[in-house]
Amino acid sequence: xxxxxxxRNLNVRRETALAMGPAHRLAARKADGILNARERVSHMLDExxxxxxxxxxxxxxxxxxDRSPADGVVSGCGSIDGRPVVIHAADFSTLGxxxxxxxxxxxxxxxxxxxxxxxxxxxxxxxxxxxxxxIMGAQGLHHAGEQSALWRDRSSPxxxxxxxxxxxxxxxxxxxxxxxxxxxxxxMAVSSEHVTSVAITEQADPRDFAGWEVQTSVTGQxxxxxxxDEEALDQIRRFLxxxxxxxxxxxxxxxxxxxxxxxQDRLLAIxxxxxKLTYDVRRIVEVLVDPGSFFPLKERFARVACxxxxxIDGRPVxxxxxxxxxxxxxxxxxxxxxxxxxxxLCDSFNLPIVTFADTPGFLVGANGERQxxxxxxMNYLQALGASSVPKLTVVMRKSYGQAHLNMGAGYxxxxxxxxTAEVSLMGREPAMNVLHRLKPGETPxxxxxxxxxxxxxxxxxxxxxxxxxxxxxxxxxxRDWLVRMLKxxxxxxxxxxxxxxxxxxxxxx
Numbered sequence: 001x002x003x004x005x006x007x008r009n010l011n012v013r014r015e016t017a018l019a020m021g022p023a024h025r026l027a028a029r030k031a032d033g034i035l036n037a038r039e040r041v042s043h044m045l046d047e048x049x050x051x052x053x054x055x056x057x058x059x060x061x062x063x064x065x066d067r068s069p070a071d072g073v074v075s076g077c078g079s080i081d082g083r084p085v086v087i088h089a090a091d092f093s094t095l096g097x098x099x100x101x102x103x104x105x106x107x108x109x110x111x112x113x114x115x116x117x118x119x120x121x122x123x124x125x126x127x128x129x130x131x132x133x134x135i136m137g138a139q140g141l142h143h144a145g146e147q148s149a150l151w152r153d154r155s156s157p158x159x160x161x162x163x164x165x166x167x168x169x170x171x172x173x174x175x176x177x178x179x180x181x182x183x184x185x186x187x188m189a190v191s192s193e194h195v196t197s198v199a200i201t202e203q204a205d206p207r208d209f210a211g212w213e214v215q216t217s218v219t220g221q222x223x224x225x226x227x228x229d230e231e232a233l234d235q236i237r238r239f240l241x242x243x244x245x246x247x248x249x250x251x252x253x254x255x256x257x258x259x260x261x262x263x264q265d266r267l268l269a270i271x272x273x274x275x276k277l278t279y280d281v282r283r284i285v286e287v288l289v290d291p292g293s294f295f296p297l298k299e300r301f302a303r304v305a306c307x308x309x310x311x312i313d314g315r316p317v318x319x320x321x322x323x324x325x326x327x328x329x330x331x332x333x334x335x336x337x338x339x340x341x342x343x344x345l346c347d348s349f350n351l352p353i354v355t356f357a358d359t360p361g362f363l364v365g366a367n368g369e370r371q372x373x374x375x376x377x378m379n380y381l382q383a384l385g386a387s388s389v390p391k392l393t394v395v396m397r398k399s400y401g402q403a404h405l406n407m408g409a410g411y412x413x414x415x416x417x418x419x420t421a422e423v424s425l426m427g428r429e430p431a432m433n434v435l436h437r438l439k440p441g442e443t444p445x446x447x448x449x450x451x452x453x454x455x456x457x458x459x460x461x462x463x464x465x466x467x468x469x470x471x472x473x474x475x476x477x478x479r480d481w482l483v484r485m486l487k488x489x490x491x492x493x494x495x496x497x498x499x500x501x502x503x504x505x506x507x508x509x
Contacts, residue, residue: 017055017069021093029093035229037074037091040124040163044087044233045078052076053109060101068095071102075110077119080237083245086114089124092164096128099169107169108149115155118246122236123160123177126186127170152176154348154503156246159239161232162186162215162222165206175221175508178243178345179297181235182212182222220301220338221508238295242309242316243349247503250350250496251316260290260313264476271475275397275422278324281306281356284396285319288312288479294319297342302334307342312354313483318346321356322407324397330363331403333371336380340505343380347387347502352486355393355408361401377402384411388499390489394478395421395460395469409468414485416478417460417469424458 018038020026026036035043041050053076059068072094077086088110090097097103114121150172152158160177162170164186171188174180182188189210208214215222226232244251270283286294289310296308304326308319320339322329331339346353362368362377384391384406393408395417404423408415417423433439456462463469473481490496 013056020069020091021067021095025093033228034164036093037089037097037124037126040229040233041074041076041078041087041089043230044122044124044236045080045085046082049078050076050087051078054102054106057102057106059095064095068102070094071100071106072097073103073106075106077113080120080122080240083120083240084117085120085122085240086110087122087124090126090163090170092126092128097126097170098128104149104169107173111149111152114158115153118156118249120157120159120240120243120245122240123158123173124233125160125162125166125170125174126164127166127168129168129170150176152507154178154247154344154500157240157243157349159236161229161236162188163229163232177507178348179236179239180222181224181226181232181239182215183229183232184212184225184227187211188215188222216298217300220298220334220341223297224299239309242295242311242351247348247350247500248497254311254314256314257291257293261479263287264479267475267478271396271420275420278328280325281321281323281358284356285310285321288482289317289319290314298338302332302338304329304331305335305338307338309351310354312479312486315486316351317486318342318351318353319356320353320407322359324358327363329359329398330361331359331406332363332368333373333376336376340380340383341507343383343387344502344505344507346389347383347498348500350389350496350498352390352392352489353387354482355391355412357393357395357399357404357407358397359400359403359407360398361403377406380406383502383505384408386501388501390486390491392416392482392485392489394418394482395423395463396475397422399423401425413489415463415469416471416473416481417463418475418478419460419472420475421460421463421469421472422458423460423463424456 020036020038029036052074054073055070057071058065059071070091072091074089074091077084079085088107111121158177159179160174162174162180162182166174166186166188167190171190174188187206187210189206212222212225216225224235226235242251264287266287267284270279272279285306289312293311294308295310296306298307304323306321306323310317310319320342322331343353362373364373391408391412393412393415395415397420399407399421460469460472464472
């Protein structure tokens with residue numbers, strides 16, 4: 001047969017590349033229940049949809065060519081639930097998936113294809129850091145910088161998984177992404193302990209300072225932690241289901257589940273009679289949105305702020321809510337950062353923002369000021385003001401001080417207040433202390449006299465009478481109101497596409 005030798009040569013090269021790294025490394029991973037790079041790609045994508053590029057790529061240094069199949073990266077395009085995506089998966093069995101010229105070139109190809117063709121970019125990260133023989137020296141380092149693609153404009157969504165030790169580019173790709181999920185036991189850090197133990201004489205287990213507990217609850221860089229590779233990949237699939245494929249497209253509209261909105265009476269059972277009692281705001285959100293659609297983001301971080309994605313009448317929306325279970329609902333610096341990240345995500349990909357307010361204000365005092373609270377509050381307000389997507393606010397109970405403005409007052413397209421709403425600069429007790437230096441229990445008659453002079457109407461009806469809120473509603477009417485307002489504010493002349501003024505806002509904070 002003509003070209004028989006050439007066909008045989010091609011097939012041998014393909015089989016060698018598909019085999020990935022040494023068999024004993026792959027076997028060890030399998031024994032630990034960890035998927036290899038190609039198994040991860042297969043689990044993530046629709047069956048038979050993967051088209052790979054760079055299968056026959058190898059390391060730039062000739063001495064490494066025989067041990068660098070695909071140069072440690074499985075990269076290509078495919079589909080998730082029928083929607084095209086680009087996927088870039090690290091193969092840790094091959095030279096630790098270390099960053100090097102050819103692997104970097106494959107990443108730039110993936111990034112460019114996602115941006116230019118309007119597809120989400122899925123990044124499955126596991127990286128030993130830079131490949132030292134390739135990057136050492138003035139020319140190696142400078143060349144890596146010249147060719148870097150560590151910048152993005154949110155033209156299409158990025159979703160990342162941290163699935164093992166991830167240093168250098170592995171952590172940077174995640175930090176640039178819109179959603180990050182981490183397998184427990186993995187690490188997300190700039191450098192490994194082999195660098196830090198010598199460079200800064202720091203001896204520490206990276207899982208202690210860069211493991212899932214720290215990254216989900218202290219830094220907030222990771223949105224979710226899961227127990228297995230499969231769970232991580234499934235979380236990415238679900239996250240992408242709320243978003244359009246690119247910024248010039250509207251989010252996908254799904255059918256409304258049966259029974260949606262049928263249990264609104266539960267709201268009055270969840271909400272306590274006394275404003276001094278707490279409740280779990282997530283239960284409120286779950287009643288108001290389509291059943292099973294609430295997808296919390298950064299749930300372990302800054303827990304006073306509840307943020308996430310959901311659907312209302314089949315329409316994807318971003319959710320911002322304050323939780324009185326934590327810090328009495330008072331927002332701190334981390335909560336500001338968490339909310340900003342949700343606003344940026346929604347503005348970039350045309351999702352309306354729905355805010356539920358029950359907060360006594362921003363958490364002030366020494367710790368707050370050390371968190372740069374004035375700057376955090378203003379960054380939050382700037383992001384809210386710059387966002388051009390529809391914004392709806394529901395004032396549930398307390399809405400005090402500057403936080404009332406940040407939660408939507410003056411920026412929301414529509415504001416509704418529950419009949420339980422209370423809006424003011426601050427509570428009466430702090431106001432009495434500021435004005436008269438009096439605390440409850442001190443000179444009771446004089447206190448009562450001065451407090452009555454200070455009293456203002458803080459009710460929902462005071463807000464509505466000046467048309468500062470568009471309506472006062474029974475909590476059980478909230479879902480219907482949201483559905484109507486979302487249909488009204490569809491930005492029809494713009495085709496539902498926002499101005500994306502936050503597309504260049506830093507992804508991390």
